[in-house]
Amino acid sequence: MTQLINAIFLGGLYAAVSLGLTLVFGVMRxxxxxxxxxxxxxxxxALFFSGHLGLDPLVSLxxxxxxxxxxxxxxxxxxxxxxxxxxxxxxxxxxFGLSIIAQTLFLLAYTSNDxxxxxxxxxxxxxxxGTDVRAVLVIAFVGAIVLVAATHLALTRLRxxxxxxxxxxxPEAAVSLGIDVKHVYALTFAIGAAVTxxxxxxxxxxxxxxxxxxxxxLLRAFTVIVLGGMGSIVGTLAGGMMIAFAExxxxxxxxxxxxxxxxxxxxxxxxxxxxxxxxxxKLA
Amino acid sequence: xxxxxxxxAHESPGTxxxxxxxxxxxxxxxxxxTPAARARLAVVVAVVLxxxxxxxxxxSVGNVVLxxxxxxxxxxxxxxxxxxxxxxxxxxxHGLFVGAGGYTMVLVLLHTGVPVAAAILIAGAVTAGIGxxxxxxxxxxxxxxxxxxxxxxxxAAQAWVINWEWAGRxxxxxxxxxxxxxxxxxYYMGAALVVGTTAIAVVTVRSRYGLRLMAVxxxxxxxxxxxxxxxxxxxxxxxxxxFLVGLSGALNAFEQLNLEPYSAFNIFWAVNMILACVIxxxxxxxxxxxxxxxxxxxxxxxxxxQDLTALIEGAILLAVIRFAPDGIWGLLYALPKSLRVLxxxxxxxxxxxxxx
Numbered sequence: 219m220t221q222l223i224n225a226i227f228l229g230g231l232y233a234a235v236s237l238g239l240t241l242v243f244g245v246m247r248x249x250x251x252x253x254x255x256x257x258x259x260x261x262x263x264a265l266f267f268s269g270h271l272g273l274d275p276l277v278s279l280x281x282x283x284x285x286x287x288x289x290x291x292x293x294x295x296x297x298x299x300x301x302x303x304x305x306x307x308x309x310x311x312x313x314f315g316l317s318i319i320a321q322t323l324f325l326l327a328y329t330s331n332d333x334x335x336x337x338x339x340x341x342x343x344x345x346x347x348g349t350d351v352r353a354v355l356v357i358a359f360v361g362a363i364v365l366v367a368a369t370h371l372a373l374t375r376l377r378x379x380x381x382x383x384x385x386x387x388x389p390e391a392a393v394s395l396g397i398d399v400k401h402v403y404a405l406t407f408a409i410g411a412a413v414t415x416x417x418x419x420x421x422x423x424x425x426x427x428x429x430x431x432x433x434x435x436l437l438r439a440f441t442v443i444v445l446g447g448m449g450s451i452v453g454t455l456a457g458g459m460m461i462a463f464a465e466x467x468x469x470x471x472x473x474x475x476x477x478x479x480x481x482x483x484x485x486x487x488x489x490x491x492x493x494x495x496x497x498x499x500k501l502a
Numbered sequence: 503x504x505x506x507x508x509x510x511a512h513e514s515p516g517t518x519x520x521x522x523x524x525x526x527x528x529x530x531x532x533x534x535x536t537p538a539a540r541a542r543l544a545v546v547v548a549v550v551l552x553x554x555x556x557x558x559x560x561x562s563v564g565n566v567v568l569x570x571x572x573x574x575x576x577x578x579x580x581x582x583x584x585x586x587x588x589x590x591x592x593x594x595x596h597g598l599f600v601g602a603g604g605y606t607m608v609l610v611l612l613h614t615g616v617p618v619a620a621a622i623l624i625a626g627a628v629t630a631g632i633g634x635x636x637x638x639x640x641x642x643x644x645x646x647x648x649x650x651x652x653x654x655x656x657x658a659a660q661a662w663v664i665n666w667e668w669a670g671r672x673x674x675x676x677x678x679x680x681x682x683x684x685x686x687x688x689y690y691m692g693a694a695l696v697v698g699t700t701a702i703a704v705v706t707v708r709s710r711y712g713l714r715l716m717a718v719x720x721x722x723x724x725x726x727x728x729x730x731x732x733x734x735x736x737x738x739x740x741x742x743x744x745f746l747v748g749l750s751g752a753l754n755a756f757e758q759l760n761l762e763p764y765s766a767f768n769i770f771w772a773v774n775m776i777l778a779c780v781i782x783x784x785x786x787x788x789x790x791x792x793x794x795x796x797x798x799x800x801x802x803x804x805x806x807x808q809d810l811t812a813l814i815e816g817a818i819l820l821a822v823i824r825f826a827p828d829g830i831w832g833l834l835y836a837l838p839k840s841l842r843v844l845x846x847x848x849x850x851x852x853x854x855x856x857x858x
Contacts, residue, residue, distance in 0.1 A: 486651055
């Protein structure tokens with residue numbers, strides 16, 4: 219029972235961490251190899267703002283979100299958009315280059331030492347059905363559900379969401395309908411980064427920030443979207459839960475040192491058996 | 503005139519082409535045509551080889567040591583290019599083969615009495631086997647899924663070795679002291695590996711098999727329809743690449759003396775291979791060597807400022823992919839032609855000016 223409850227709440231955190239990657243992948247079929255660096259970078263930004271202004275890490279999101287969007291929009295507009303005309307590989311290489319640059323900047327600014335965001339909910343527990351769950355995981359779980367629902371509703375109900383889905387479905391037809399696809403793509407990338415900021419703060423509070431930590435988070439997030447159905451927004455939540463279950467029960471069966479091995483083996487196995495993902499098919 | 507209209511619509515120059523075209527047909531398709539040009543190429547190659555293998559005669563010990571690292575980087579980049587460039591399979595997990603080659607060789611030397619040369623070959627063979635095994639599931643994936651899949655396999659392998667008691671867990675393993683090689687021996691092995699890897703790449707790509715490999719890269723479905731088994735073609739290239747990187751990994755173990763899982767199985771290796779290939783010029787034989795030399799020189803110049811090096815490397819990578827997708831060698835290769843075009847245009851303007 220303890221395992222089950224912990225896995226559910228941890229799954230919420232994994233979903234929150236992966237949602238931005240799902241959005242970008244679902245709309246542009248672009249795997250952002252710098253997603254891990256957006257996560258870690260958002261964490262460092264939160265560290266900066268909470269440190270200098272004395273803000274609570276979650277409150278600092280008010281500043282972290284616009285900052286990340288301001289960085290992400292031009293990256294897509296000026297760098298990735300022109301490359302996407304040349305096939306799938308050039309933008310992939312470019313995001314790879316961005317991740318190298320970002321890691322270096324983190325190292326220069328914050329050294330390779332572990333940093334973490336301090337918040338009261340990082341350590342305290344909440345009693346849920348007799349199990350002590352870290353408060354930050356409860357926040358992650360609730361926040362992930364809200365974010366997933368909001369994103370889903372925005373995509374299906376809002377005008378911009380519809381333009382976005384049209385651009386995902388058939389970019390050329392969308393252009394002929396008067397949709398500014400370049401702007402839509404850039405805004406999607408920026409929104410993806412904005413959504414990711416919540417995951418950044420969760421990682422900073424619940425785990426720790428190091429310049430190179432982005433890589434394993436990228437792989438975990440990618441596993442989430444593979445399990446959750448390749449770009450399906452609601453599937454992200456399910457994917458996060460599945461990985462958390464696999465980790466919790468795998469660690470119980472084989473020992474906690476095999477956590478990473480279990481997750482990444484799961485990734486490869488699912489990729490091979492069902493390349494389209496375990497659940498769902500299309501965006502939203 | 504109607505010269506341009508004769509080109510079918512789908513081949514018109516403005517149409518974006520999916521995947522990488524063979525951008526430098528002159529290099530990919532054959533040695534220079536005339537006997538004189540061929541003789542010139544042979545002389546150049548002979549001089550370069552002579553200078554290469556006479557290295558320890560005229561280089562200082564420090565430079566010999568540097569050359570060993572450079573050769574390793576060159577050979578790895580050339581091997582990555584075979585599957586990543588000519589095969590179009592963008593592997594992020596080639597660190598798996600560096601680690602597998604190094605670990606296999608040191609474990610063989612520690613636990614058996616075979617000579618060093620045999621241990622190196624065993625390392626290559628075992629790594630090729632690991633490459634083939636990993637390739638069976640991975641190469642069923644296309645594009646980005648393959649890339650992330652290779653990364654997943656490498657990290658999984660690292661996690662496995664970290665927990666593998668026989669391989670020393672996090673402490674790693676040490677090269678037995680009777681197998682430690684002198685610097686000049688390592689130099690010759692490294693030079694031979696660069697030459698051998700390049701030769702294997704040339705022969706492979708120029709063969710009928712190489713044509714099939716590039717056909718699968720450019721349009722896998724069309725190649726399948728023509729009777730090419732895309733999966734088998736890619737798997738072969740992946741295994742050859744793994745074999746060659748496994749040998750590099752073994753040589754790297756002689757240089758390092760001690761292997762531990764975090765650095766042996768690291769994305770850093772694939773980062774260097776990709777930087778060298780993209781910056782130098784993917785799908786060419788010279789590009790990876792130039793790219794490797796360039797990033798190596800950069801790393802040497804900025805020694806002590808490693809952070810800055812990575813920053814500059816990343817920036818160069820972005821600049822190249824955005825503005826010179828064929829890499830530095832692509833630029834150099836196109837230089838005479840673009841100069842000729844420029845001259846002709848100037849001359850025409852001249853003539854027009856004097857005529858008017």
